[in-house]
Amino acid sequence: MEPRLDYSKLAPDGVKGLIQQETYIRSSGLEDRIIELVKLRASQINGCAFCIDMHTKDARSHGESEQRLYAVSAWHEAPFFTERERAALLWTEQVTLISHDHVPDAIYNEVRKQFSEKELVDLTLAVIAINSWNRLAISFRTLAGTYKPDHPVTKKAAPTN
Numbered sequence: 001m002e003p004r005l006d007y008s009k010l011a012p013d014g015v016k017g018l019i020q021q022e023t024y025i026r027s028s029g030l031e032d033r034i035i036e037l038v039k040l041r042a043s044q045i046n047g048c049a050f051c052i053d054m055h056t057k058d059a060r061s062h063g064e065s066e067q068r069l070y071a072v073s074a075w076h077e078a079p080f081f082t083e084r085e086r087a088a089l090l091w092t093e094q095v096t097l098i099s100h101d102h103v104p105d106a107i108y109n110e111v112r113k114q115f116s117e118k119e120l121v122d123l124t125l126a127v128i129a130i131n132s133w134n135r136l137a138i139s140f141r142t143l144a145g146t147y148k149p150d151h152p153v154t155k156k157a158a159p160t161n
Contacts, residue, residue: 004140021129028122032062037072037085038092038123039130044073045096048134049144055130061149087114088123095127 008015025035036059043051056069071078075089091111094103115123136142 001141001143003143007136007140018129018132021125025122025126025129028119028125030119030122030126033059033064034085034088034123035126036062036064037081038088038126040069040072041075041089041092042096042127042130043134045093046131046134046138048137050137050142050147051130051134053144054147057147057149084114087111091115091120091123092127095124096131 026032036055039055040052040059043055059069060066065080068078068080071080072089075081075086081089087110090107094101094107112120
């Protein structure tokens with residue numbers, strides 16, 4: 001597959017807005033692990049190979065385990081995610097696939113048990129951001145495998161239930 005164009009060079013001011021949103025999300029107080037799980041799950045749903053590659057690398061650099069990364073696509077059946085992480089993954093799926101059932105009240109109420117109102121807005125902004133990046137990367141065929149994290153690797157063990 002050949003890349004179609006470099007959107008960041010052609011529309012730097014447009015991409016700058018997405019980068020500013022990422023900066024906000026990273027400073028919002030949401031846990032890095034949750035942000036990376038959200039980005040990975042939305043990218044899996046959308047089929048964005050570049051973003052899946054990026055966010056598995058970023059998650060590992062934040063101390064995420066291989067076992068948990070392998071299980072993100074089947075998180076419903078996997079026992080190694082916390083209730084908060086499960087709520088974040090559920091919200092990610094609902095917002096990413098919003099046209100399916102428009103985020104039912106029951107889902108909202110379940111997720112609200114784990115996130116404050118502000119955290120839920122920040123989580124939703126994270127889901128919106130990765131969906132935007134997925135659409136850019138897929139549309140313009142950004143090549144998977146080219147991303148290298150620009151932050152240090154941590155050695156923290158991933159939480160377990």
